[in-house]
Amino acid sequence: LLSPSQPLFCPPDTAWTSVQHNGSHLVSVKSSNGESPHPVFFKYTASMDQLQAVIDDADHCQQKLTFHCKKSRLSTPHDGTPVSWWVGRTNETHTYWGGSLPDAQKCTCGLEGNCIDSQYYCNCDADRNEWTSNTVVLSHKKHLPVTQVVMRDTGRPHSEVAYTLGPLLCSGDNSFWNSASFNTETSYLHFPTFRGELSGDVSFFFKTTAFSGVFVENLGITDFIRLELRAPAEVTFSFDVGNGPCEVTVQSPTPFNDNRWHHVRAERNVKEASLQVDQLPRETQTAPADGHARLQLNSQLFVGGTASRQRGFLGCIRSLRLNALALDLEERATVTPGVEPGCLGHCSSYGHLCRNGGRCREKRRGIECDCTFSAYDGPFCENEISAYFGAGSSVIYDFQHYNDTFSKNSSSFVALFHEDLTLMGEMATLSFRTTEMPSLLLYVSSFYEEYLSVILAPNGSLQISYKLNRHREPDVFNFGFKNLADGQLHQVKINREAAVVFV
Template identity: 55%
Template sequence: EGNPYTWWVGKANEKHYYWGGSGPGIQKCACGIERNCTDPKYYCNCDADYKQWRKDTGMLSYKEHLPVSQVVVGDIDRPGSEAKISVGPVRCQGDWNYWNAASFITSSSYLHFSTFQGETSADISFYFKTSASDGVFLENLGNTDFIKLELKSATEVSFSFDVGNGPVEIVVRSPSQLNDDQWHRVNAERNVKQASLQVDQLPLEVRKAPTEGHTRLELYSQLYVGAAGGQRGFLGCIRSLRMNGVTLDLEERAKVTLGVKPGCSGHCTSYGMYCANGGKCVEKYNGYSCDCSKTAYDGPFCIKDVGAFFEEGMWLRYNFHSPGTSMKDLVSRTLLSSTDPETTVPDLNLNKEELSFSFSTTKSPCVLLYISSYTQDYMAVLVKPSGNLQIRYSLGGTREPYNIDVDHRNMANGQPHTVNITRNERNIVLQLDHYPPTSYSLPTASDIQFNSPKALFLGKVIEIGKIDQDIYKYNTPGFTGCLSRVQFNQIAPLKAALRPTNASSHVHIQGELVESNCGASPLTIPPMSAATDPWHLDSASADFPYNGQAIGDGVNRNSAIIGGVIAVVIFTILCTLVFLIRYMFRHKGTYHTNEAKGAESAESADAAIMNNDPNFTETIDESKKEWLI
C-alpha cells in the first residue's frame, strides 16, 4: 500500500517499483507473482525480514526502462536489519534472424534446402545486396509447377510461378539501379486469389488469380538459393530469408558449402552513418560495430558522453609524451603521422587544432582547460569572475595574449554548455551551444604555430615555470563542476582516465574522479529571430558575441514592461480604497427572533411549539369542559 521505500531509476530518470522477474506497474518481486514468497503476507522474500538471508532475483527485460542508472534504498532505520543489492550488466542481443546472411562468391554457387511447402500460400521476403546486373535469387521446381525469384536486370526484379495454368510473371521496375551494393528488400506473396511483389518502398505490383483452374502449387525438388538448372546464379549477399514465417539458416548451410561464405561484408556502406561523433564503422561477418577509440564518446554507436565531476582542488593532467620520453624521441614523433594516436604526442609545431568539450558549473572564476608547452606558448579556456567565457591564445609574436571574450551570457549558471574551437593557422572558429559559429582572426603580428605542446590540464593548472597572471589568479581555488566530451585533436583525456587504454599512462589525477555525463546535451532552444532577439544588431558586420549598444526594440520592450507594472500597482491601490470605504460606512442593523412562549419550561423544541400553538391550546381547553345532561 502506498509507494515503496525502495526503487530504481532507469531511462529518462523515471522511478520504477518493480523488480527482476516482474513487470512494469506490478509492485512485486518474482515470488509475489508466482505466489511462493517466504512469507505469504509479502510480495518479496526480503520483505519478510527474517533472520535468515533470503533473496529476490530475476531479469529486468523491459528495454524501454533500461538501463538501470541508480537504486534508491529507504527505510534503513531498522536495527538489526541487513540488505544487499546488486545489479548485473546490461546484455544486448541483436536479432539473429535479421542478420543471418550468406555471400555468394561465384555465379555457380548455391545453397539447397528441403522442398518449400507452399501449396496454397507463399510468403517470401529477404534482403539482397549486389553489384551484378542479374542472377537467380531462389527457385523450387515440380513436374510442371515452379516458383522463382530473380534479378532480371539492374533495375528489374521478377517473381514467376506456375500452378498448372501456365507461367505467371510479375515484374517490379525500379527508377534507380538495384546493383548499387546497397541493401534492398524483396517481398513476394502468392495465394489462391492473387499474387504480389514489392521491392523496397516501390509501388506494390499485384496480379489476380484466374477464377477457374488449378490453385495448388505442387513442388518436388529441393529449394535452391542461388544458381540452379544451369542458370546464372546470384552474386552478392542475401540475408534474413523468410519463407512462410520460417527463417532459413543461411549461415549454417554456407559453412559446409563451396563457393558460399557465411555472413556478409559491406554493412558499413549501409549502416556506417549510425557511428556518430567521429566513430569508425568496423565490418563484421554478421553485422558491424563502431570503433569509438579515437573519440571522446563511448557506447555501441559512440553517442554516450564520457565525463567526470570535479570537486574543488581536483585536477587532471594529460602529458602529450609518454613517461620517460626524451626530447630527441619527442621531436621524431607526431600525432598526425602516427597510426596509434593513443601512444603518441601532438605535432611539435601545430598549425591547426580542434578542441571540443562540455561543462557545467556555478563557480567563477576558474580555469576550464589549459594547454601548456615547452616554450611560452599556451592556450586556455577560462570562466571570468562575471561568469562570461574567455578563450586565450598566446603563440608568440605579441606582448599580450589574444583574447576572445564571450560576454553575451553567464556561463556559470549550472546548465550544461558545449564549446567547439577550431583553429587553422590564423583563422579561429568558435561555436557555443546552439549559437551559430563565429569567426575570429589572430593579429597579423602573432605567430601561427603552437610550438611544442607539453600537457593538457583540466580543472586546475599545476605547471612549473612562469604562468600568465590572470591564469594564476583564476587558478585558485580551482574548477568545481562537470566536464565531459573533452577532445583535443584525437586525444580524449577524460576518456583515457576513465577507460583503461594504452593512453592511460599519460594521465595524472589529483583527487577522486567520479564519472558523470554531466547532462552534457546542450540546450536545444532554437535561435531567436532578429525581431525578438534583444542582442541582434542591424549592422551586418557585427561579430558574435554582441558587444554593441542597446537597440531601440529593447528600450521599447522595457518601457512596456514598466508601464504594465505601474498600471497593476494603481489598480491594486484603487481596489483597496474601495474596500476600506465600504467597511467604514457599512449599515449596522438589528434583528429580532420570535421564540415560542414556554420554551424555557418545555422538555423539547417540539413541546414548546405545541404548548404555544393556539390550535393545540384550544383543543386542550375544550377537553377540560364538563357537560351536564
C-alpha cells in the first residue's frame, strides 16, 4: 500500500509496481590500503512493512543486479567459500545469483553451462585480468528486496568490481489465481468467522458442471449468510439478520454449470443487499426501514460446503475475497481431505486471450501463451516482432560503438567491449517464413573476418556456416531433410559452446 508518490509504470501487456531505492547509480568497489571496502546499504522509498505487503500480494517480484568484475571473484576456488553475497529483507545472507536455487552458489551461466570458463559457475570466478560481466535476476519473493550487496575480493592488485541494482519490480495479483478444487459433496474448507455486522462483501470466481451446491456459508444462533448455486442457471444470496430470511437471486438465460469461470459479487449493508454474476444485471433487495440491521455470526466460515455437510459444492472456487481481503484457498486445501489446491481448465475460459496464432498452455495458476509459432511476442502474443523483407532488403545492426556507453561511467570499462574480445559461444534463435530460395536469413561478422551465416540453399535446405578462424575455411553444416521455403513458419535455434554447435 504505497503512497501516491510511489511510481507505477504500465507497459501494454503487464503492469509493474516499481519501488526505487537510493543506490540506482553505478557502484564501484575497490579496496584502499588493503582494507575491505564498506558494504552498500539500500534504502527504499517505502517501509519494510509496505514492501512486504506489495511482495505478498504480487504474483511475481524480481530485482535485476548487473555486476562487472576484474580479478574479483564471488567465491574462493579452493573450498568455494563465498567472498561476495547479498542480504535480503530479513537480514539473511544469500550466496546465489539470479535464476539459481538458494544456496547453490552458482550464477545463471553456471546453471545453463555457458560461463566463459567451464571450470567455474560464475564468470567472475574465472578471475581474469579483464572485465567480465553478469546480469542476474533475483526472483525468490521471500528473499526480496535486496538491502545490501557485499563484494570482498577486491584487495589484490588490479581487482575491481562495479555493479548496479535495479528497483524492486512486482506484477500480477497473487490472489487472482489462488484456487481450490472440491472433489466431493462433503468436502469443504473452513476459515475464521466472517466479520460483516453492518456491512460486508464477498466476491469469487467459480467453475462447475454440477446442478447445485453451496459456495459459502456462515451461521449464527439464528442469523446466517449463504451464497449458492441453487439451480444450473440460478445463483442466490440469502441471509438473516433477525428479520427473517431474505434472498437476492440472479437468473441467467444460459446455464452457469458450463465448466467455465463465472464471477460472483455479493454485498450487504444497512440499506440494501445486492448480487451480481458476470455482466448480468445487478439484483438488489432493500432492507426493512425499522428492522434489525446487525448480522451476528459465531461459527466458522465454510467454503465449498455447509455445517450440515449437505449440498456441498463440486468444482473450483478461485480468488475468494471477504471485505476485499483475499483468503488463501490453496494453503488450506493442502491439509484438507477431499480438496486439492489449484484448478485446471483455465484455457477453456481464457484461451481467447492468446492472439495471432499463440497457443494457450495450461498452468496450475492461470495460463501461458506460447508464441513460438507466431510472428508476435509478449504475454498474449500481441507485440509484433517480425518484419517483411522484399527482394534485396535487409536490416543491419552495428555494435562496434557499444564501449562509448561505459566510458561515460568508468574508463576501466572500455576494455569490456573492446574489439579484441572473442566470444567463446553464443545463442541465436529466429523464426522465418518464405517461398524464396536461395535466401540469406542471418549473417553475423566480427572485426577479424569471423562470421556466422544462416541461409536457405537453392534447394530450400538449411545451411549454417561458421568461420571462427580467418586463416581456415568455414565449417558448413547442411540440413537437407526438407525444403524449408514452403511458406510455413519455421524456427531455428543455434547454440555454440566453443567448438561444439547445437542446432
